[in-house]
Amino acid sequence: MTSQSSDGVVRRSIGDTVATQATSSPNVDDNAASTAPAVGAKTELKEAYTQGKRNFEIVSLSSFLLLKAVVLCYLGYHWRMANPIWVLTYMLGGILAADFLSGVVHWLCDSYGSVNMPVFGKAFIRSFREHHVDPTAITRHDVIECNADSCMTMVPVLGFMCYNFALYDDDIIQPRYHLFVLLSWLAFFVAFTNQFHKWSHTYGEVPKWVEVLQDYHVILPKKHHKVHHVAPHATYFCITTGWLNHPLEYIGFWTAIEAGIQLTTGYRAREDDLSWASKPK
Template sequence: MVVSDCNREEEEEKHHVDVVGVGEVNVNGVVKNRLGEQMLEEDPNGNSETSVRNGEISTTVRWGPNHSGVKQLKLLYGTGKRVQEIVSIVFCTTLLILNGATLISRVEIAHLPTILVAVFFGIVAADFLSGLVHWGADTWGSVDLPLFGAAFIRPFREHHIDPTSITRHDFIETNGDNFMLPTIPLLYLYYKLITNEGFYAQNVGGIYFTFLLAIFVAMTNQIHKWSHTYFGLPGWVCFLQKYRVILPTKLHRIHHISPHQTYYCITTGWLNWPLEKLGFWRLLECWVSRSTGYQPREDDFKWAHHTVSHCTKSCRN
């Protein structure tokens, strides 16, 4: 049984439970997993459905690295994209180090309460933005969209066909786009810190909010990758997942239940439950549809076997 080291004891304990307890028997006597299209913890690549026929457990391969859609999507990852990712990572990392060193040198005890509050809201903001981008890329547009399709929508569509393809991507391919996003705010922040002596004292909260937001935005896809990594994670990553500082594997599995229209936040996952209770994403879909008249086409989801949400369909009427 191959599972994440972080959850090994819990999963092994569950393994002793009768498999019929997690399924439903249909008229043919087949027990299907209630979560249907989810990743299975026993399947590191998330490409199988479990069923029981004549008392024997069997798996059926759904999709994965050999899926024709995955192969086509991989062809869209070119040299130019690779160069952009390398430049983004080098530039952003340099700015994070420069800003971090500057902030450490200016920390004062009196500022700690403000810093802690700013850090918390910076992390929350990063989680929300991760969900917003994830929702946007999953719900709208196509891989054929000029400029953005192949570069930014493609990885999300590939991910739903082959959920753990991200674990086979190196650090550059995994994180290049996310490291690009905070470069301008970090550059501005560093410029103000070194050119304006009063800037730090006057903007402590905003500075630390921006800095932590930048860190967690940059690391979002790495955190996402860890949530799909089923073995060999460092102990400190397991610790952070266990105590929900970053997105844990079990929580992210909910998003991978077809049709993948829930739990979009992939940084810490803190906002997934409240946003779902509010129906936030469905309401946002309706607002976009009614405001712009644009609807996601069925073939926009051909790569990931998506379906258009009930709310979006209703907005067409």
């Protein structure tokens, strides 16, 4: 449920928690900031970004760009003029799948695991914890740090497509072409999810065309993403376009899964995230 009062403040019910949020910027965690100074946590999380992780990111981003270029060449080679409606349909499917995946990965890394987990903790969970205690840190990340992890997740998908294109003739590729169009759009939007996310936190320094895309909700708008940045960060996890946030919130998707996990495993969502939010300077 969402309601807006006369002072321009949106009050949003998340389960039994009422989160209050200003309508402007996602860079201030209104609830958490007042009670949880996080300078110490900011520094600790920033320093956990290692050179090894940086090297891995460079390999991931380079692999993605190379494979994506190869896939585009193959898609062009196998292109047959057909009803443009199906192209748009599969493109839309790819974008929706990317938005949903962004929500699943974001929810998973926000809600479970910890920075102290072997390998995975510092390599991936760290950036999610950092983003909640220091939402503007992402605006200082360069193109590699911002996009490499997302690109890495799509390397197997692009590799699978390259494998098919290289191995099979056109008569076998054609029945699969629709799927490859969908996967290609999925890979593109997943890869640039964190760029869209970064732009939703960036004020005054984004190109005009980006602002237009945000205003028309083609990519994640600032005000829309602000809903996630209200403690306890329990909803609006989709950060590619954000199109699925309203419907998933409406059906209580995340709340239901978290309740099921707690019932079957005993794990409570976001315990580690909350521990970072409460750390002193």
